[in-house]
Amino acid sequence: MAAVCRGARGRLTVTRTAGEPAAAAPGAYELAEARGYGLTAGDLRRWEPFSAIQVHWARKHGLSADDARRWAREGVGVRDAVRAVRLGMAPEQVRPWAAAGLPPGDAVEAAEAGMTLAEATAWLRVGFILPDAALLVRDGWTLAEADAARYAGVDRYAAAGR
Amino acid sequence: MLSSQRNKLLCETGPGTPMGELLRRYWQPIAGVSEFDRLDTKPVRVMGEDLVLYRDREGSYGLVDRHCPHRRADMAYGFTEGRGLRCNYHGWLFDHSGACLHQPYEETRHPEGTFRDKVRIKAYPVTAKAGLLWAYLGPQPAPLIPDWDRYYSRGYKQIAISEIPCNWFQCQENSIDPVHFEWLHSNWSLVLRGADGPRAPAHTRLGFDEFDYGFVYRRVREDTTEDDELWRTGRVCLWPNCLYTGHFEWRVPVDDTTTLSVGWFIDELPGGAPFDQERIPCWQAPVRDEKTGRWIDTHVMNQDYIAWVGQGAIADRTLEHLGESDRGVIMLRKRMFEEMEAVAAGRDPLGTIRDPAVNERVHLPIVGGLNQPAAKDGPRPFVFLAGQPDEVRSELEQAWQQCAAAPAAG
Numbered sequence: 001m002a003a004v005c006r007g008a009r010g011r012l013t014v015t016r017t018a019g020e021p022a023a024a025a026p027g028a029y030e031l032a033e034a035r036g037y038g039l040t041a042g043d044l045r046r047w048e049p050f051s052a053i054q055v056h057w058a059r060k061h062g063l064s065a066d067d068a069r070r071w072a073r074e075g076v077g078v079r080d081a082v083r084a085v086r087l088g089m090a091p092e093q094v095r096p097w098a099a100a101g102l103p104p105g106d107a108v109e110a111a112e113a114g115m116t117l118a119e120a121t122a123w124l125r126v127g128f129i130l131p132d133a134a135l136l137v138r139d140g141w142t143l144a145e146a147d148a149a150r151y152a153g154v155d156r157y158a159a160a161g162r
Numbered sequence: 163m164l165s166s167q168r169n170k171l172l173c174e175t176g177p178g179t180p181m182g183e184l185l186r187r188y189w190q191p192i193a194g195v196s197e198f199d200r201l202d203t204k205p206v207r208v209m210g211e212d213l214v215l216y217r218d219r220e221g222s223y224g225l226v227d228r229h230c231p232h233r234r235a236d237m238a239y240g241f242t243e244g245r246g247l248r249c250n251y252h253g254w255l256f257d258h259s260g261a262c263l264h265q266p267y268e269e270t271r272h273p274e275g276t277f278r279d280k281v282r283i284k285a286y287p288v289t290a291k292a293g294l295l296w297a298y299l300g301p302q303p304a305p306l307i308p309d310w311d312r313y314y315s316r317g318y319k320q321i322a323i324s325e326i327p328c329n330w331f332q333c334q335e336n337s338i339d340p341v342h343f344e345w346l347h348s349n350w351s352l353v354l355r356g357a358d359g360p361r362a363p364a365h366t367r368l369g370f371d372e373f374d375y376g377f378v379y380r381r382v383r384e385d386t387t388e389d390d391e392l393w394r395t396g397r398v399c400l401w402p403n404c405l406y407t408g409h410f411e412w413r414v415p416v417d418d419t420t421t422l423s424v425g426w427f428i429d430e431l432p433g434g435a436p437f438d439q440e441r442i443p444c445w446q447a448p449v450r451d452e453k454t455g456r457w458i459d460t461h462v463m464n465q466d467y468i469a470w471v472g473q474g475a476i477a478d479r480t481l482e483h484l485g486e487s488d489r490g491v492i493m494l495r496k497r498m499f500e501e502m503e504a505v506a507a508g509r510d511p512l513g514t515i516r517d518p519a520v521n522e523r524v525h526l527p528i529v530g531g532l533n534q535p536a537a538k539d540g541p542r543p544f545v546f547l548a549g550q551p552d553e554v555r556s557e558l559e560q561a562w563q564q565c566a567a568a569p570a571a572g
Binding site: 028030032033036037053054057077078079127128129134135139146149 | 484
């Protein structure tokens, strides 16, 4: 799980998240980066601990700083949070995924493909990371078909070895 | 892993294919402006279309069908005039819009005839920007050519072009594959130098963000933290077919088994005096060692080329086994499928710019910022591609020395 704490520089930091950078004092370079997205130093402060590009993406898609932080606490980065909100998901919905040892952002990817946690876990057991599985599911593959196709070549060599 | 049908969707870029339709919504760099210091015409192949790029004597660029609509002669052997390109076979003249301006014998026999008004040659718009010639092969109205902020950084610029014998998409997948740096560039380079180690710091974490013009990939290695710019800023997989890390690497499909790698590079110069580069040199970078017949492996992009061509002329993605290091690659594929659908539905795809007010020095994330310090003791060796011509190296050296000696701007 993610946590909110004070970082080494005394700044608010969301730690142990899957998708967010830790905060450090914005220097001239960070401010220049922020200006590139039409953001000010004040914007960066209001949006700690997010980077300029994340603030830009969140604002563009109507995700508030508070909501972005709520998602970040669950281990979901801005990019995935934007997609999750679009799907009508709530931050706590990713907790079972984290509890199962999966990246919380994968819950969003799965929801887009209409996959449940149980299905995702089954795909993972045979070696498919969730985004790969989700693309295959969208393309109409069953787990059995994908499993057979994926290991067809490998099994042939393994059998020869045996 | 993908089905062979889905793989084809990603790889095929000919006219009428879904990916061809998507990529035709963007301006593509196809040559360097400075190539036309010595040329009038250049045959090019872009996304399976055989074309001729030319500059006429008024200085306008054109991109027309390789074959004359009269009797299919090769327009690459045509000759330029004040306006347009004339076929060397019977003298038909066409302008950059494809209009036929002159049919010498037809007009002699039928001075009032309208034959030439009925004949056109396929033509696409071409625009010069940042030392490159950009072609747009899609439907009108064309979007704007992105005006990236990096083009305006102070420094010596150069362009290098290579032709890579493989499909474009495996090249572009490399643009969002952080872990390959550790192995292909760091650890393999150690081996090539005959060293046993120490090996490069291992990647421990990857992250991805999205923005208006593509994706940013971020990384933490054993020797870095989340305070490092490689995590805080990351690098850009620039939509749809470019990598941006402070320099640009476009991967332009020549056809489905050949890719034009177009690199745009900048070397920061010392001092603060204005530096105005009149001409950006463009050179052809070799990919094969003529002595050994093997791919060149000494430079960063050459090493990438070896990985790409090693995947086959068109990578067979039905046989691959993706893992955690491939999350970016999967994200890229998914987005490509979505954007192909967007184009099929009549929408503008990701990253097209149509508002001139938006298209002013468009910001791209860059590690170290736009104004980076010059190397201290002279220009750095060119590490990206083998074969940099001596004249380019010495021009850069000269520019560096001049800037180092010039008084700073007041």
